[in-house]
Amino acid sequence: MARAYNFSPGPAALPEPVLRQAQADMLEFGDAGASVVEISHRGPEFLEVARRTEADLRTLLSIPDDYAVIFTAGGATTIQALLPLNFAAAGQPVDYVLTGHWGKTAMKQAASGCDARIAASSEAGGFRDLPSRSAWMLSAGAAYVHVTANETIHGVEWREIPDAGNAPLIADFSSSIASEPLDVSRFGAIYAGAQKNLGPVGIATLIVRRDLLECAGQPRAPVFDYRAQLEAESMLNTPPTWNWYMLGLTVKWMLDEGGVAEFAVRNARKAALLYAAIDGSGGFYRNEVAVAARSRMNVPFFLHDAALDAAFLSEAKQAGLVGLKGHRVLGGMRASIYNAMPEAGVQALTDFMREFQKAHG
Numbered sequence: 232m233a234r235a236y237n238f239s240p241g242p243a244a245l246p247e248p249v250l251r252q253a254q255a256d257m258l259e260f261g262d263a264g265a266s267v268v269e270i271s272h273r274g275p276e277f278l279e280v281a282r283r284t285e286a287d288l289r290t291l292l293s294i295p296d297d298y299a300v301i302f303t304a305g306g307a308t309t310i311q312a313l314l315p316l317n318f319a320a321a322g323q324p325v326d327y328v329l330t331g332h333w334g335k336t337a338m339k340q341a342a343s344g345c346d347a348r349i350a351a352s353s354e355a356g357g358f359r360d361l362p363s364r365s366a367w368m369l370s371a372g373a374a375y376v377h378v379t380a381n382e383t384i385h386g387v388e389w390r391e392i393p394d395a396g397n398a399p400l401i402a403d404f405s406s407s408i409a410s411e412p413l414d415v416s417r418f419g420a421i422y423a424g425a426q427k428n429l430g431p432v433g434i435a436t437l438i439v440r441r442d443l444l445e446c447a448g449q450p451r452a453p454v455f456d457y458r459a460q461l462e463a464e465s466m467l468n469t470p471p472t473w474n475w476y477m478l479g480l481t482v483k484w485m486l487d488e489g490g491v492a493e494f495a496v497r498n499a500r501k502a503a504l505l506y507a508a509i510d511g512s513g514g515f516y517r518n519e520v521a522v523a524a525r526s527r528m529n530v531p532f533f534l535h536d537a538a539l540d541a542a543f544l545s546e547a548k549q550a551g552l553v554g555l556k557g558h559r560v561l562g563g564m565r566a567s568i569y570n571a572m573p574e575a576g577v578q579a580l581t582d583f584m585r586e587f588q589k590a591h592g
């Protein structure tokens with residue numbers, strides 16, 4: 232089967248030029264005399280990969296010098312568990328703004344290391360909207376306020392993340408990093424698992440204001456200590472070199488394509504096309520998220536009759552469209568349309584949706 236348009240939420244579609252480069256380097260990497268997966272992380276070839284990847288990520292996201300960039304194994308979930316150990320004192324309050332499944336996960340992961348509190352939540356409404364800033368109940372003396380920039384399952388995204396007052400804002404950008412320009416200086420820290428917009432699964436990145444690495448924190452093993460990880464240049468132990476290298480290729484591809492300003496334009500166009508197809512279907516398809524809170528990256532939608540779900544998925548696959556099954560938490564469908572999804576892919580999906588409706592409506 233030829234490569235389909237892949238709407239998977241993560242691991243997700245990667246740009247074809249990245250895959251082709253990786254294919255070549257898998258056998259022989261430059262003049263290393265070995266595959267990129269066979270060389271030492273401390274050798275000159277990989278150290279250059281690491282240096283270039285950080286430099287390119289700094290350029291792509293306009294990361295200020297007073298922010299450190301740390302690459303970690305263990306995914307976004309591990310970062311969620313380590314946030315309180317690194318940035319909160321034992322028992323210190325930490326505020327969570329819950330806008331979907333991943334905000335809840337972040338809080339659950341942190342709860343044993345701090346006094347995790349719900350500052351605001353849209354759960355009562357099924358996570359179909361965002362809690363307005365005026366409804367946030369922030370704790371005095373909170374170590375940080377945690378938000379999820381884009382909820383990958385519920386398809387809810389902050390178009391502008393509100394300020395959190397005195398406490399540093401820590402944001403999970405796993406499913407929307409690099410999808411549009413971002414003012415890093417508004418945040419204490421930003422983190423993201425790579426497997427949506429940054430590359431393959433197996434590596435995550437934490438972008439953190441350097442002074443936060445020096446304050447608070449709790450006793451922790453060096454491998455869980457972000458200050459120690461930074462001192463070791465993210466190589467306190469053997470890092471996931473292949474994933475790091477792939478992340479570097481993906482970041483370079485985004486720069487070559489025009490950077491985050493260009494992706495903001497493309498992503499807005501793609502999302503508008505897909506939501507228009509859903510909203511214009513006369514109820515055959517529906518998205519339940521409040522319009523102003525709709526994600527540009529993950530578009531969950533339901534067919535008017537769930538009995539058609541299996542036919543939708545199998546006919547979509549025949550039409551060269553894969554990865555559309557919704558998350559088990561919500562059911563239905565979900566189209567994830569990250570940076571690597573071309574507009575032609577979203578056009579093909581909306582064309583298919585109209586044809587399917589004609590055949591089954």
Ligand code: PMP
Pocket residue numbers: 241305306307308309333379381382383384403404405406424425
């Ligand atoms: N946060 C968000 C927004 C996510 O989408 C995900 C994974 N889909 C996670 C956290 C967890 O990431 P990981 O599986 O890399 O730990």
